[in-house]
Amino acid sequence: MNDFAAGAAYVDQQLVPISEAKISLLDWGFLHSDATYDVVHVWNGQFFRLYDHLERFYQGMDKLRMSIPYSREELTQVLMGCVKATGLRDAYVEMITTRGQPRVGSRDPRTCGNQFYAFAIPFVWITKPQTGLHMVITSQQRIPAACVDPMIKNYHWLDLVMGQYEAYGRGGETAVLVDADGHLTEGPGFNVFTVQGQVICTPARGVLAGITRRTVIELAAAQGYKVIMGDLLAGHACAADEVFITSTAGGIMPITKIDSQAIGHGVVGPITQGLQQAYWDMHHDPAYSVCVDY
Amino acid sequence: MNDFAAGAAYVDQQLVPISEAKISLLDWGFLHSDATYDVVHVWNGQFFRLYDHLERFYQGMDKLRMSIPYSREELTQVLMGCVKATGLRDAYVEMITTRGQPRVGSRDPRTCGNQFYAFAIPFVWITKPQTGLHMVITSQQRIPAACVDPMIKNYHWLDLVMGQYEAYGRGGETAVLVDADGHLTEGPGFNVFTVQGQVICTPARGVLAGITRRTVIELAAAQGYKVIMGDLLAGHACAADEVFITSTAGGIMPITKIDSQAIGHGVVGPITQGLQQAYWDMHHDPAYSVCVDY
Structure with missing residues (x-):
């Protein structure tokens, strides 16, 4: 038994x-x-868009004035080492930099030595891509960008957790939070999209610039859809033909019900399915893949 | 050498x-x-306002839908055990409840088993009470109450950390963050007060209900000052006779400069000193003390 299997x-x-x-x-x-x-996934023995994840991770550290003693190549080797130890062909791989501890008695973050952690575990699905979720648009507001820059991937999730509990209480399975003006933002670990005719829409502001979000925007444009990054109101989402969420943990996942109302015909829609297909196909493209050297 | 001395x-x-x-x-x-x-301090071998800290801690858990298998009496014994192990007469004592880990493969917080942690370390001073600090009113905004309830004492500090870096960059030693309307809120680990004539003012909203803040409000009222919990603008703070901050880590600490401008005469003011005296005197009052049984 491999001690590292879990x-x-x-x-x-x-x-x-x-x-x-x-x-x-x-x-x-x-x-x-x-x-x-940052979280990158390994699918069928290959990292997907690893360099994009690394780029975002290093940018987040820069913004927080943190650093690690690893180049992108060295960091890749560290992550590879974690995956290899597990032997997993499909994995969820997380890399973390923390402020560390200050000098004894000090409260000055500049005295801290930053710490680096990483781990690989079996692939995590927010939900299986075939299963439509019931999402609740919460009254709970997401932390605004003026307070915590959402471009820095961060662990400030208490609003998301409270939103999740609100969703459960209202009979839902997951939550999307609003901003102070009632616009949709994001949910626990995912971005949100609507489909209306040939137009695909996702919130522009106050959300993480997800790599899966970016992938969907690229794929949708390539498939001839008009993609709008803008403001998304509850009414707009509820009236959409299709709604889906995106995350490294699961890819593109359909929302078939919002606030107890069916979206479209209440089943996974054809445009969502087409994008899912393209998304998983893209994992075979060497331009986006880095093979794990097991 | 006591392994627990640190x-x-x-x-x-x-x-x-x-x-x-x-x-x-x-x-x-x-x-x-x-x-x-929550953080409570031990001063001269006695916990200060322990029951008020416990009350706030249990309220925070309730709001987050967390629980621990300890009554207030049992928790007191756990904290007491930490302090006794160190032998410290003056200590900084922290109790923590976390969500814990979800069931493998789940993202549902309801599947988590909450975890409890506590520690006692030597007393921490944000600054010594005799030393006036240079505070910067940042452009950085504090996370609003609509997103994360500040009455639940929480670790969402990235805004405070970024505010601290902004303060350092502007020549200051510490930071107070504003809300979206420019009102003062709180700083990293402390509440803020102004003194103008016989009126003492502290922000009403978007701030932690600090136990030291409450103590100061009680002491100030007892000393005959008028205490206002309301909106505090930068101009008001800069024009004050005295400014001070309050925290379990240090008590009442004077601010003698804001944004490079002296406050009052630029020295620790008499009302601040009077409140400091009353604050530390209160530590001898058995009504607010629980002796550590070393």
């Missing part, structure tokens, strides 16, 4: 089984959620 | 030296900052 982590420059992967209680990555991260 | 923690129902106090990378307390906490 997952492998890179902690203190060492590979350990995921059950032993721990962070100090005093790391401000925990105590202040002062951290940035 | 601090003691309660992790997995065991007391460990602080250097060994760790949390799983997969705990959503870390990965989603899905946690609440």
Whole structure:
């Protein structure tokens, strides 16, 4: 039995089984959620759009004034090492940089030594791509960009968690949060899209620039749809022909019900299916793939 | 040499030296900052306002739909155990509840088993009470209450951290963040007060209901000042006679400069000093103290 089958982590420059992967209680990555991260997936033995994820990760660190002693090539080797240890062909791979701990007695983040962590675990699905989810548009507001830059992938999720509980309480399975003006933003770990005729729409602001979101925008444009990044109101979403969400954890996932109302015919729509097909096909394109050297 | 001299923690129902106090990378307390906490201090061998801190901590858990298997009395014994292990007469004591880990493959917080952690370390001062700090009113906005309820003490600090960096860049030592309308809110770990004549003012909304803040409001009223909880604009703060900040980590700490301008005469003012005196005197009052049974 492989100790690493349930997952492998890179902690203190060492590979350990995921059950032993721990962070100090005093790391401000925990105590202040002062951290940035990224998640890339491995599908059929290949990383998908790894360089795009790395690029976003390094940009997040720059914005938070953090750094790690690894080049993109070295970081790739670290992530590869985690996946190899598990032997997983389909994996969810997370890389994390935290502020670390300040000098004893200090409250100055500039005295901290930044820490790096990574782990690979079996692929995580928010939901299976064939299953339509019931989404609730919450009264809960998402943290605005003026407070925490959503371009920095971050762990400030209490609003998303409270939104999830609100959704459960209203009979839903997942949640999308609004901004102060009632526009849709994002949900726990995903971006949201609507389809109306030949027009595909996704919120422009106050959301993470998801790599899956970007992939869908590229694929939709290539398939001849008009893609609009703009403001999305609840009424617009409920009246759409199709709605779907996007995440590295699951790709493109259909929403077939919003606030207890069926979307379109209440089944997974043809445009969503076409984009799903194109999305998974793209995983065979060497331009977007990095093979894990098992 | 006491292994616990640098601090003691309660992790997995065991007391460990602080250097060994760790949390799983997969705990959503870390990965989603899905946690609440409280900090109480021990001064001269006594907890100060422990029951008020416990009350707030249990309220925060309720709001986040978390629970721990300890009554207030049992929790007191756990915290007491941490302090006793260190032997510290003056300590900073933190209690934390996290969401924990979901069932394998699930993203549903209701499947998580909540986790409890606590630690005691030497008393932390944001700054010494005699030293006036240079505070910057940042352009950085604090996360609004509509997104994350500030009455739930939480680790969503990236805005505070970015505010701190902004303050350093502008020659300051600490930061106070504004809301979307430019009103002052709070800084990293503290509430803020102004003194103008016999009127003491502190922001009413979008801030943690600090226990030290409450203590100051009570003491100020008892000393005959008029206390206003309301909106505080930058101009109001800069024109004040005195400004101070409050935190469990340090008590009442003077601000003698804001945005490079002296406040009042640029020295610690008499009303601030009077409140400091009353604040530390209150630590001798048995009504507010719980002795550590060393």
